[in-house]
Amino acid sequence: MIDFFTFVRDNASKLLEQTLTHIGLTFVSLLLALLIGLPLGILIARKKQLASGVLGIAGVLQTIPSVALLGFLIPLLGIGIGPALVALFLYALLPIIRNTFVGITEVSPSIIEAARGVGMTDVQILTKVQLPLALPVIFAGVRTATVINVGVATLAAYVAAGGLGEFIFSGIALSNVNMMLAGAIPAALLAVGFDLGLARLQRLSGRNVRIGTVALVILVPFLSAFYLLPYGQDKLVTGFAHEFFGRADGYPGLQKTYGLTVNPRLIDQNLMYEAIHRHQVDIISGYSTDGRIKAFDLRVLDDNRHAFPPYGAAPVVRQATLDRYPDLGPTLNQLAGKLTDSVMTDLNYRADYLHQSPETIARDFLRKVGLYKVPASVDRTGTVVMGSKVFTEQYILAEIYRQLIEGYTQLRVVARTGLGGTQICFDALRTGAIDFYPEYTGTGLLVILQHPAGTLNTLSMQPDSVYAYVNQQFEKRYQLVWLNPLGFNNSYSLMMRRDQAQALRIESIEGLVRYLKNDQ
Numbered sequence: 001m002i003d004f005f006t007f008v009r010d011n012a013s014k015l016l017e018q019t020l021t022h023i024g025l026t027f028v029s030l031l032l033a034l035l036i037g038l039p040l041g042i043l044i045a046r047k048k049q050l051a052s053g054v055l056g057i058a059g060v061l062q063t064i065p066s067v068a069l070l071g072f073l074i075p076l077l078g079i080g081i082g083p084a085l086v087a088l089f090l091y092a093l094l095p096i097i098r099n100t101f102v103g104i105t106e107v108s109p110s111i112i113e114a115a116r117g118v119g120m121t122d123v124q125i126l127t128k129v130q131l132p133l134a135l136p137v138i139f140a141g142v143r144t145a146t147v148i149n150v151g152v153a154t155l156a157a158y159v160a161a162g163g164l165g166e167f168i169f170s171g172i173a174l175s176n177v178n179m180m181l182a183g184a185i186p187a188a189l190l191a192v193g194f195d196l197g198l199a200r201l202q203r204l205s206g207r208n209v210r211i212g213t214v215a216l217v218i219l220v221p222f223l224s225a226f227y228l229l230p231y232g233q234d235k236l237v238t239g240f241a242h243e244f245f246g247r248a249d250g251y252p253g254l255q256k257t258y259g260l261t262v263n264p265r266l267i268d269q270n271l272m273y274e275a276i277h278r279h280q281v282d283i284i285s286g287y288s289t290d291g292r293i294k295a296f297d298l299r300v301l302d303d304n305r306h307a308f309p310p311y312g313a314a315p316v317v318r319q320a321t322l323d324r325y326p327d328l329g330p331t332l333n334q335l336a337g338k339l340t341d342s343v344m345t346d347l348n349y350r351a352d353y354l355h356q357s358p359e360t361i362a363r364d365f366l367r368k369v370g371l372y373k374v375p376a377s378v379d380r381t382g383t384v385v386m387g388s389k390v391f392t393e394q395y396i397l398a399e400i401y402r403q404l405i406e407g408y409t410q411l412r413v414v415a416r417t418g419l420g421g422t423q424i425c426f427d428a429l430r431t432g433a434i435d436f437y438p439e440y441t442g443t444g445l446l447v448i449l450q451h452p453a454g455t456l457n458t459l460s461m462q463p464d465s466v467y468a469y470v471n472q473q474f475e476k477r478y479q480l481v482w483l484n485p486l487g488f489n490n491s492y493s494l495m496m497r498r499d500q501a502q503a504l505r506i507e508s509i510e511g512l513v514r515y516l517k518n519d520q
Helices: 002-010 012-046 048-063 066-077 081-105 109-117 122-159 165-174 177-202 207-228 242-246 251-258 272-277 319-324 328-335 341-352 358-368 392-408 422-431 441-449 453-457 463-478 498-504 509-519
Strands: 238-241 265-267 283-287 298-300 313-318 382-387 411-416 436-440 480-482 492-497
Touching: 002 012, 002 177, 012 048, 012 081, 012 122, 012 165, 012 177, 012 207, 048 081, 066 081, 066 122, 081 122, 109 122, 122 165, 122 177, 165 177, 165 242, 165 265, 165 422, 177 207, 238 242, 238 272, 242 251, 242 265, 251 509, 272 283, 272 492, 298 498, 313 319, 313 328, 319 328, 319 480, 328 392, 341 358, 341 392, 358 392, 382 392, 382 422, 392 411, 392 436, 422 436, 422 441, 436 441, 441 463, 463 480, 492 498, 492 509
Parallel strands: 238 265, 238 283, 382 411, 382 436
Antiparallel strands: 283 492, 298 492, 313 436, 313 480
């Protein structure tokens, strides 16, 4: 618990920014839902033949999983506030429309007849009789919509719209419980606090209801404005993956080595390249063998001070699995040295830009290097469970491994692809949930082993020495073996659009730091 409070103290300014952004997102979407939902609720209360259709559509929208809805909206609206606000707006609509409709229609017909008897018009009956009597029910709908949106707004971080989801997604990627709690606890407190506040308004009666309504009308736009607060964004907008932002070999390493200080948007790693391609960010964290570097004409900034260590790719296997299936190790080692940087970049390009399937890419590659074998129709004598992280290159490598193993052995491969961040894959391997997965030596050194700086300073940051050291430490600590390297180095990189980098004369991370300092 002490570590949690230390984390909160060290990241207080970032946490405050995320909290205010989260509140702003919640209430901007709520304001939009009120502006649309209230008139719709009134309309279907007056024209009941429309009620089933409108409520049915709103109900269907409410049932769509939030991640699926964002996935549908991203191609239409890009990333950022657009898809986040539309998704939150759609989730808030149903309770507001439904409760407005129910509140108005449940007003006693005798009261309405009495109002007509004293000469009130339809508009007067609505504004002076039905809406005031329906306010407690309408408040209940607003209350429900608010609580829903506080929870769903955590997903805004997935599309770089900010909010407390930034800490939650980063914590999940890094298996950092303190980081997850730093986002989850404030989000839960916001939901409880707003729920209690609106419950107080809901219980008001008589003249106080009108006062509460006026307070809500003022409060919602005020809280919505929190999203518009300036947070000191740099002239060049930076987008980092959640894992990169917190990893020792990611942004913290750049801060230490280069003194780089930026205020990045945190984006799902699968959306970063689309964001820079659409000019929504100017700098991204990426991988040096990613196919989208070629597809989107990006410039990889030179890492002159070697902030990023070597990231030689190799399969990490449980020693117990190698002992149980002696032919597994030699089979996997057939790939040693076959995947150069240029070859892996081309394979990634075929998946990311040409949209070819990993199965097709893997089969073509194995045929080209003379390693493809059609799996024999025999009873498989054993099963190995293979894992991978959740990005293109890992899916391709996993498919290459599967076809290789099933072609050269009588083993059946069960794939557990898309496991998420490094820590999730490593924990699955260490505990026996999977038997092997492709990893990178730099990740093993800095993220998993996490040696103190003094130890790292004594280690030569050359590919062979890093591989030998990591292999020795993994075998000693965890009984895990790094098989022979595949031949390519997929290091973290900072990237810009080539035309922009040329216009600003930025060729390296040092040049970027100089530009940002001169721009301040």
